[in-house]
Amino acid sequence: MNTDCISIREVGKFFGDRKVLSNINLTISEGEIFGLLGPSGAGKTTLIKIITAQLDADEGEVFVQGVDTRNFEKKMYSNFGMVLDNTGLYNRMSCYDNLLIFADLYKINKKRITEVLEKVGLSDASKTSVDKLSKGMRQRLTIARALLHNPSILFLDEPTTGLDPSTAKAIRRLILNERDNGKTIFLTTHNMMEATELCHNVALLNDGHIVEYGVPDQICRKYNTKNMINILTKDNKMLSLENNVQNADRIAELLRNEMVTSIHSTEPTLETVFMDLTGRTFESE
Numbered sequence: 412m413n414t415d416c417i418s419i420r421e422v423g424k425f426f427g428d429r430k431v432l433s434n435i436n437l438t439i440s441e442g443e444i445f446g447l448l449g450p451s452g453a454g455k456t457t458l459i460k461i462i463t464a465q466l467d468a469d470e471g472e473v474f475v476q477g478v479d480t481r482n483f484e485k486k487m488y489s490n491f492g493m494v495l496d497n498t499g500l501y502n503r504m505s506c507y508d509n510l511l512i513f514a515d516l517y518k519i520n521k522k523r524i525t526e527v528l529e530k531v532g533l534s535d536a537s538k539t540s541v542d543k544l545s546k547g548m549r550q551r552l553t554i555a556r557a558l559l560h561n562p563s564i565l566f567l568d569e570p571t572t573g574l575d576p577s578t579a580k581a582i583r584r585l586i587l588n589e590r591d592n593g594k595t596i597f598l599t600t601h602n603m604m605e606a607t608e609l610c611h612n613v614a615l616l617n618d619g620h621i622v623e624y625g626v627p628d629q630i631c632r633k634y635n636t637k638n639m640i641n642i643l644t645k646d647n648k649m650l651s652l653e654n655n656v657q658n659a660d661r662i663a664e665l666l667r668n669e670m671v672t673s674i675h676s677t678e679p680t681l682e683t684v685f686m687d688l689t690g691r692t693f694e695s696e
């Protein structure tokens with residue numbers, strides 16, 4: 412995991428007079444799952460579009476596998492698998508036929524269609540038309556299409572947003588599986604639990620600014636400033652004590668007197684870190 416796959420240098424973006432991305436600096440290594448986290452409107456999709464050269468940056472530069480996005484040629488896209496908001500599936504065609512269009516376009520062996528349908532758990536729905544699929548199945552078909560040409564980088568823009576927990580879990584398993592196959596994965600999400608579970612590194616994006624970057628666990632530990640111990644006593648009182656020497660005797664006494672029903676240390680999550688940093692909640696949709 413040492414070779415740079417994506418390098419983003421001092422990137423800024425305006426929509427009209429509004430600056431929606433400011434001074435974005437990020438390096439994503441090959442084989443990494445990187446998570447860009449932020450509430451709705453933070454600028455996540457805009458950054459993905461800049462990296463994939465669907466939008467130009469107004470400031471700075473981006474290199475993908477060493478190639479400047481300003482010099483992308485068509486063949487660069489054969490390295491990318493993309494799952495973005497607009498699915499672009501043909502509603503009245505079957506799952507298989509939707510993939511067939513892409514297979515023909517990219518000159519991919521038809522055997523691969525069956526393979527990816529199996530991978531995303533849609534083998535049984537192969538002949539079902541897209542308009543009969545549930546939202547979760549549709550998303551899995553979109554992922555199948557993104558995987559069809561076996562790209563080396565996956566861009567997944569909120570791949571689990573709005574899906575039921577079991578489909579979301581299946582998709583997370585797929586993402587980990589693709590990581591194990593050596594792919595680099597650029598993921599956006601506003602689900603911190605998901606990011607903590609999947610990502611090697613995350614960046615927290617707020618109003619177009621990166622407010623924190625790093626390994627999820629390390630970020631949480633860095634902000635573990637309050638470090639409280641919550642104790643529920645036998646007489647049903649909830650005590651919240653700072654974890655320090657001064658409170659040690661009191662806690663020991665409660666334990667000695669068998670007064671403790673439960674005892675927990677509080678650890679920050681990416682969500683509480685984000686709230687501390689920005690004063691706003693994450694799940695703002």
Ligand SMILES: Nc1ncnc2c1ncn2[C@@H]1O[C@H](COP(=O)(O)OP(=O)(O)O)[C@@H](O)[C@H]1O
Nearest residue numbers: 426427431449450451452453454455456457458
């Ligand atoms: N084509 C566009 N024209 C004008 N404003 C846009 C356009 N696309 C996105 N924006 C604005 O840029 C900001 C970032 O949007 P976006 O990247 O979609 O955020 P996210 O994906 O994190 O929800 C938002 O305020 C959004 O309204």
Ligand SMILES: [Mg+2]
Nearest residue numbers: 455456457568
């Ligand atoms: Mg978005």
